[in-house]
Amino acid sequence: MNAPARIMLAGLVALVTIVSHAAYRVWPGWHGVEIYLPASMYPADPADLGYIRIDLPAERLRVEAPLGLRVVPLQSAANEPQAELFQPVRGVGAPWASGGEGAATVQRLRGRDLFVQLEPDRPMWPAGPVSMRPVSVSRTPIASATNLAGHVNRVDERGHFWLTFDSHQMPVPPEVAARAKPLDRVREPNRPPTARGRAADPGTFAIFRVLPSGRAVLAGLLVDGKRIE
Amino acid sequence: MRLPHRLGRELDAWQRDGLISDDQRRAILARYDPVASASSQVSTTLIALAILAAGAGFLSLLAWNWNAIPPLVKIGGAIAGVTGSYAAAAMKARAGKVQHAEWLAFFGALLSGGALLVGAEMVHVDPERTDIALLWSIVLASTAWLTPSALSAGTATVVLVWWMLVAAGSQPAPWAFLLVWPMLAAAVERAKNRYAAGGVAIAFGCWAFFFTNGVWGDRVGAMPVAAFVVALLSGAWLDALAHTDDPPRPAFARATPALVVVLLSLVWLLPSSFHREMGNWRDTEASAWPVLALVASLSVMTVRLSVTRAGWRWRSIALVLLSLTWFAAWLVMPAAYRSSGLARWTWTAIFSGAMVWVGSLTVRDASTTGDNGALGLGVIAILAVVVIRVVDTPGGLPVQAALLLALAAFLGWLARHWSRAPKEVPS
Numbered sequence: 165m166n167a168p169a170r171i172m173l174a175g176l177v178a179l180v181t182i183v184s185h186a187a188y189r190v191w192p193g194w195h196g197v198e199i200y201l202p203a204s205m206y207p208a209d210p211a212d213l214g215y216i217r218i219d220l221p222a223e224r225l226r227v228e229a230p231l232g233l234r235v236v237p238l239q240s241a242a243n244e245p246q247a248e249l250f251q252p253v254r255g256v257g258a259p260w261a262s263g264g265e266g267a268a269t270v271q272r273l274r275g276r277d278l279f280v281q282l283e284p285d286r287p288m289w290p291a292g293p294v295s296m297r298p299v300s301v302s303r304t305p306i307a308s309a310t311n312l313a314g315h316v317n318r319v320d321e322r323g324h325f326w327l328t329f330d331s332h333q334m335p336v337p338p339e340v341a342a343r344a345k346p347l348d349r350v351r352e353p354n355r356p357p358t359a360r361g362r363a364a365d366p367g368t369f370a371i372f373r374v375l376p377s378g379r380a381v382l383a384g385l386l387v388d389g390k391r392i393e
Numbered sequence: 394m395r396l397p398h399r400l401g402r403e404l405d406a407w408q409r410d411g412l413i414s415d416d417q418r419r420a421i422l423a424r425y426d427p428v429a430s431a432s433s434q435v436s437t438t439l440i441a442l443a444i445l446a447a448g449a450g451f452l453s454l455l456a457w458n459w460n461a462i463p464p465l466v467k468i469g470g471a472i473a474g475v476t477g478s479y480a481a482a483a484m485k486a487r488a489g490k491v492q493h494a495e496w497l498a499f500f501g502a503l504l505s506g507g508a509l510l511v512g513a514e515m516v517h518v519d520p521e522r523t524d525i526a527l528l529w530s531i532v533l534a535s536t537a538w539l540t541p542s543a544l545s546a547g548t549a550t551v552v553l554v555w556w557m558l559v560a561a562g563s564q565p566a567p568w569a570f571l572l573v574w575p576m577l578a579a580a581v582e583r584a585k586n587r588y589a590a591g592g593v594a595i596a597f598g599c600w601a602f603f604f605t606n607g608v609w610g611d612r613v614g615a616m617p618v619a620a621f622v623v624a625l626l627s628g629a630w631l632d633a634l635a636h637t638d639d640p641p642r643p644a645f646a647r648a649t650p651a652l653v654v655v656l657l658s659l660v661w662l663l664p665s666s667f668h669r670e671m672g673n674w675r676d677t678e679a680s681a682w683p684v685l686a687l688v689a690s691l692s693v694m695t696v697r698l699s700v701t702r703a704g705w706r707w708r709s710i711a712l713v714l715l716s717l718t719w720f721a722a723w724l725v726m727p728a729a730y731r732s733s734g735l736a737r738w739t740w741t742a743i744f745s746g747a748m749v750w751v752g753s754l755t756v757r758d759a760s761t762t763g764d765n766g767a768l769g770l771g772v773i774a775i776l777a778v779v780v781i782r783v784v785d786t787p788g789g790l791p792v793q794a795a796l797l798l799a800l801a802a803f804l805g806w807l808a809r810h811w812s813r814a815p816k817e818v819p820s
Contacts, residue, residue, distance in 0.1 A: 167491070167540075168483040171498050174539040175479025178505040178532045182472060185528055186512030193516055214460050334517040335460040381516040 192381045196373030199310060200288060200295040200386065202364030205336075205344040214335045216344045218385070221364050222280065222298045223314065223327045226250035249363055250324055256281070256302040273319050278302070278327065279378045281309040288369055289389060295369055301325070305378045313378035331372070331382030336392055343387070400425075441496075446798070453794035464515045471508035475501050482540075495542045502536040502545055505529060506552070526556035527569055534576040543586030546577055550592040553577070554599055570600045 165173070201222050208215040278301050285297040296310065305311040314327030347362065367388045374380040384393035404421060407413045413421075455462075478501030486494035506529040513525055533549030536542060553574070557567050574597060581590040 167486040167494065170539040171479060171483045171486055171494060174498060174536040175476065175483070175501060177535045177539075178475055178479065178501060179472065181528050181532050182475065182505060182508045182512060185509055185525075186468060186515070189512055189516045189518055213456060330519065331517045332519040381518070383516075 189381065192373050192375045192379050193383060196375050196380060197310070198383065199282065199312075199372050199374055200293060200369040201282075201372060202295055202297075203368050203370040203385070204362055204365040205340070205368060205385075205387075206347050207341070207344045208333050214338065214341060215333050216336050216341050217333045218331075218370050218382070219347065219362070220329065220370060221249060221251060221362075222282075222296075222312075223329065224250045225253045225280070225298060225301060225325045225327065227253055227255045227301055227323045227325055251298055253280070253298050254300040256300045256306065273316050273325075276303075276316050278314050278316055278325070279305045279311040280314055280327070281306055281311055283310075288367075288386065292389075305376065307376070310374060311376070311378035312372065312374055312380055329380065329382075331380070334382060334385065334392075336385065336387075340385075340387055340392060450794045450798040453791075457791060457794065464511075467511045468508065468515065471504060471511045474504045475508055477501075478504060495540050495544065498536050498540045499542055499545045499548070502533045503548070505532040524556070524569070526552055526559065527573070530556060530573050531576075534573050534580060537580035538576045538583065541580055541583035543581065543584035543589040546580040546584055546586070547589040547592050549573070549577055549580075550589070550596045554596050557596075557599055567600065570596075574600070 201220055204219045204221070205216045206219060208217040280298045281300040281302065282296040283299045284294040286295065287293065288295050298312075300306075300309075305313075312329065314329050316325060317328045318324075318326035343365070345365075367386075369386040370382060371384040371386060371391070371393075372380045373383045384391055386392075400421075404413070404418050408415065408418050478497050482494045482497035482501060485491075485497060506525075509525045509528055513519075530549045530553040533545050533552060537545035537549055553570065557570060574593070577593045577596070581593050
C-alpha cells in the first residue's frame with residue numbers, strides 16, 4: 165500500500181470512529197422512553213460557555229439487604245449538619261455483592277456499572293407528567309422495569325453508593341444559569357475537599373431518554389414547567 | 394535530500410584524520426540540499442507554534458460563541474474538517490511532500506478529537522466520564538502508524554496516558570490500553586524517533602503501575618510490592634531488548650533507562666504520597682524544603698545535561714529528570730503552599746518562568762548544533778508555558794483569545810526574523 169492510500173485509510177479509521185461514536189451516543193435519544201428525574205443545578209466551568217452541571221439525588225443511594233454489606237445507619241443530621249442525602253433502595257439479584265463483605269466487597273463494586281430501577285413517583289405539577297424515583301438496584305437490567313445505567317464512582321462499607329450517569333451538563337439560557345448554586349464543599353481530615361450533593365431544586369427535573377438496556381441520554385431540563393433542550 | 398545531522402561533524406573528523414580530501418568533502422556535501430541548519434529549523438518550528446497558538450485563539454473565539462451554533466453545523470463542520478485534512482494529506486503525499494502530508498494528517502487526527510467531543514456534546518455527555526480520550530488515542534495511533542508520524546505517536550501517547558489517569562481511578566484495570574499500545578510501538582518503529590519511542594515506553598510503565606493498582610485495589614500495604622515487582626520485570630524485559638543487537642532492538646526499547654528510572658520513581662513515590670499521604674504532607678511542613686532542594690537540583694542537572702550532552706542516552710536521562718522535576722514539584726506543592734504561604738499563581742509563574750529558561754536554552758542549543766531533539770525539548774517547554782498561562786489567565790475566553798492571537802503574531806514575527814538569519818552552510 166502506498167503512502168496516499170495509507171493516509172486515506174487513517175482518515176477512514178478517524179471517520180468511522182467519529183460517526184459510530186456519535187451514532188452510539190444519539191441512539192437512546194431517538195429510540196428511548198422519556199422519563200423525568202428530580203435534579204439540582206450548579207455552575208459548570210468555564211462559566212463563559214453558559215453551561216450548568218446537573219446533580220441528581222438518584223445518584224446517591226443507600227442499598228439495603230440482601231446486599232451482604234454491613235448496613236450502618238447514617239449519623240444523625242444533628243451530629244453532621246451537612247449530611248449527604250441518600251435514597252434508600254433494595255439490592256436485587258443475589259449474589260452481586262456476595263463473596264465477602266466490607267472492603268473486599270466494595271472494592272469489587274467500585275468502577276462497575278449498576279442498573280437503577282425507577283418507578284413513578286408523583287406528578288411534577290397538578291395533572292402534569294410524573295417524575296420517577298429509584299426503588300432498587302441490580303447488576304443487570306430487569307426486563308419488566310425502567311432501568312437507568314450508572315457507574316459506581318464511590319461506595320462504602322455502610323452500603324452507600326455514589327453513582328454517576330454519563331450526561332451531566334448542558335447549556336442553558338443565562339436566566340436559568342443564574343439559578344445554579346454551587347455545591348457544598350466538605351473537608352474531612354486527611355482528605356481533599358469533596359463536593360457533597362444536595363436535594364433536588366424545587367421545580368427542576370432532568371429529562372432522560374432511556375433504552376430497555378438502561379443506556380440513556382440527557383434530553384433536556386424542565387425548570388418551573390419550561391422545557392430546555 | 395537533507396544533510397544528516399552527524400554527517401557534517403563526521404566529515405570534519407574524516408578530513409582531519411586524512412581519510413578524505415577537501416574536494417572529496419565538498420563533493421559529498423554537494424549530494425545534499427544546502428543545509429537549512431538550525432536557523433531554518435527554528436524558523437519552521439516557530440511558524441508551527443504560531444499556527445498552534447492561532448488555532449487555540451480561534452478555538453477560544455469559537456467557544457465564546459459555542460451555544461449559538463446549531464449542533465448539526467458543529468458536527469458537520471468537524472467531520473468536513475477531518476475529511477479535508479486527510480484528503481489534503483493524501484494529495485501532498487502523492488506529490489511527494491512527505492512532511493506536509495504528515496502535518497496535515499496530524500491536524501486531521503487532532504480535529505478528530507474535537508469531532509468526538511462535539512458528538513458527545515450533542516447529547517450533553519460529560520467528556521470526562523466517557524472514553525472519548527481512548528477513542529481519540531486510537532485515531533491518533535492509527536494515523537501515527539499509517540503515516541508514519543512521530544508527532545502523532547507522541548500526541549497519541551499523551552492522550553492515552555491522560556485516559557489512563559482518568560480511567561485508573563476506577564476498576565477494573567484499563568485493559569483497552571493494550572489495544573492501542575501495539576499500534577504506538579509499531580508507529581515509533583516506523584517513524585524512528587527516540588523521544589516518541591521513549592514516551593511510548595514510559596506509557597507502558599504507567600499502564601503497568603495502574604494495572605497493579607487495579608489488581609490490588611486500595612490495599613496500601615500490598616500495592617507497593619506488586620507495583621515494584623511488575624515495574625522491575627517490565628524494566629528488565631525492556632532493558633534486555635535494549636541491549637540485544639541481533640535482531641535489531643526495537644526503537645521504543647532505546648529509552649529503557651528512562652523507563653526504568655520513571656517506573657522505579659513511580660513505585661517509590663506514588664503509593665506513599667498519592668491520595669492519603671498527600672494530606673499528611675500538609676501537616677509535615679518541614680518536609681517541603683528538602684524536596685524543593687531536590688527539585689532545584691534536578692532542574693539544574695536537567696538543563697545542564699540537555700545542553701551539554703549529545704547522546705541519546707543522556708538526552709533520555711535529561712528528559713527523565715525533567716519529568717521527575719515536574720512530578721516532584723507537583724508532589725510538593727500542597728506542602729509548599731502551606732509552609733511558605735505562596736499563592737497558586739505565584740508557583741505557576743515561577744514554574745512557567747523556569748520552563749521559559751529551559752526552552753530558551755534548548756532552542757539556543759538547537760540553533761548552534763541543529764539538533765532536532767534539543768529543539769523538541771525547547772518546544773515542549775515553551776508549549777508548557779503557553780498551556781500554563783492560558784489555564785491560569787484571568788479574564789475568561791476573550792482575554793485568552795487575545796493573548797493567544799498576540800502570541801501567534803509574536804511567533805510569526807520571530808519566525809520571519811529567524812528565516813532571515815544567516816544560513817550555517819558547512820564550507
